[in-house]
Amino acid sequence: MASVTDTNQAPTSLPAQLAGKLRPHHLLVAAFLLVYPLIASDFWIVQIGAQTFFLGLIALSLTLLAGYGGMVSLAQLATAGVAAYMYAIFGQNSANLGLDWPWWVVIPLALAIAVLFATLVGALSVRTEGIYTIMITLAISVAFFYFCQQNYSIFNGFKGYAGIAPPHVFGVDWRAPVPFYFLALGLGAFGYFGVLWLSRSTFGIALQAVRDNPRRMAALGFNVRAHRIAAYAVAGLLAGLGGLLLVWYNGRISPGTIGVGGAINILVIAILGGLRRPIGPFIGALFFVLLDNFAIDLIDRERFNLVIGIAFLAVVLFSPDGVLGLWDGLKRRLAKTAAQRGKDMRTP
Numbered sequence: 001m002a003s004v005t006d007t008n009q010a011p012t013s014l015p016a017q018l019a020g021k022l023r024p025h026h027l028l029v030a031a032f033l034l035v036y037p038l039i040a041s042d043f044w045i046v047q048i049g050a051q052t053f054f055l056g057l058i059a060l061s062l063t064l065l066a067g068y069g070g071m072v073s074l075a076q077l078a079t080a081g082v083a084a085y086m087y088a089i090f091g092q093n094s095a096n097l098g099l100d101w102p103w104w105v106v107i108p109l110a111l112a113i114a115v116l117f118a119t120l121v122g123a124l125s126v127r128t129e130g131i132y133t134i135m136i137t138l139a140i141s142v143a144f145f146y147f148c149q150q151n152y153s154i155f156n157g158f159k160g161y162a163g164i165a166p167p168h169v170f171g172v173d174w175r176a177p178v179p180f181y182f183l184a185l186g187l188g189a190f191g192y193f194g195v196l197w198l199s200r201s202t203f204g205i206a207l208q209a210v211r212d213n214p215r216r217m218a219a220l221g222f223n224v225r226a227h228r229i230a231a232y233a234v235a236g237l238l239a240g241l242g243g244l245l246l247v248w249y250n251g252r253i254s255p256g257t258i259g260v261g262g263a264i265n266i267l268v269i270a271i272l273g274g275l276r277r278p279i280g281p282f283i284g285a286l287f288f289v290l291l292d293n294f295a296i297d298l299i300d301r302e303r304f305n306l307v308i309g310i311a312f313l314a315v316v317l318f319s320p321d322g323v324l325g326l327w328d329g330l331k332r333r334l335a336k337t338a339a340q341r342g343k344d345m346r347t348p
């Protein structure tokens with residue numbers, strides 16, 4: 001996979017890096033995201049905007065592992081599902097099966113268990129590489145799906161849990177469209193800037209070096225396995241945050257939410273947007289959500305996966321780096337054209 005950052009670059013603070021790379025279009029995008037709820041309907045605020053952020057957050061956890069660590073995991077939706085189930089079990093739900101613990105205990109506990117689950121997945125999967133990592137994480141994802149479906153004492157079996165809502169904090173109904181949008185935007189921004197900072201930290205640079213040449217890093221004294229497992233733990237935190245937003249958005253969690261199809265969709269989102277930068281999963285999620293909501297106007301609902309498959313193949317065929325690769329290629333072509341025109345104008 002392509003190198004994400006220059007591994008010889010000295011680590012600097014994230015605010016200094018952002019100030020140096022800030023461009024006018026970045027400010028325009030930030031301003032648009034902030035005023036978006038004022039100009040959009042509830043459908044576009046929640047169905048398109050908020051859903052893009054939490055799907056992008058789960059896909060971002062995969063981008064961290066695959067793009068920066070060279071490890072493709074299909075267990076990220078299962079990790080998100082762990083956080084969602086833990087929130088339902090330790091908190092409140094309409095089936096009166098929850099423990100009804102306070103939110104300030106339930107949310108950290110759900111995230112901690114999701115991180116622990118991701119760490120265990122990492123401890124198992126780092127023993128393999130390449131296609132075998134994909135297979136073992138897929139096996140874990142499938143096993144978790146069937147465990148939830150067949151376990152009624154803890155996971156309530158096929159029905160799962162319903163009536164789940166975010167807590168009312170500071171007197172705000174966080175399930176209302178605009179507050180939920182800003183909650184998803186805030187957690188999405190936390191994940192984006194967190195991965196951006198991590199990729200330029202000592203750990204992130206070492207992780208990319210492990211991806212590029214694990215034997216050399218081991219010879220230099222780095223613990224390759226510990227770096228990879230730590231990456232899984234961080235990715236588990238991102239997926240756990242996405243899982244909480246997912247269960248608040250749906251208001252329920254069941255085995256159908258964490259099935260194999262959903263796990264594959266997370267992989268499609270990550271690759272569709274591009275694995276080279278942390279903004280890629282959010283772009284991929286936006287494309288996916290738009291297709292999910294509007295493809296039915298063009299084709300039967302049952303054939304939605306066909307539309308996703310065609311879009312995925314088209315992007316990968318023309319750009320293995322996803323939509324970001326298409327954009328970079330367009331910029332290079334425009335710059336080359338402008339340079340050629342300047343050269344022609346200078347030639348008598």
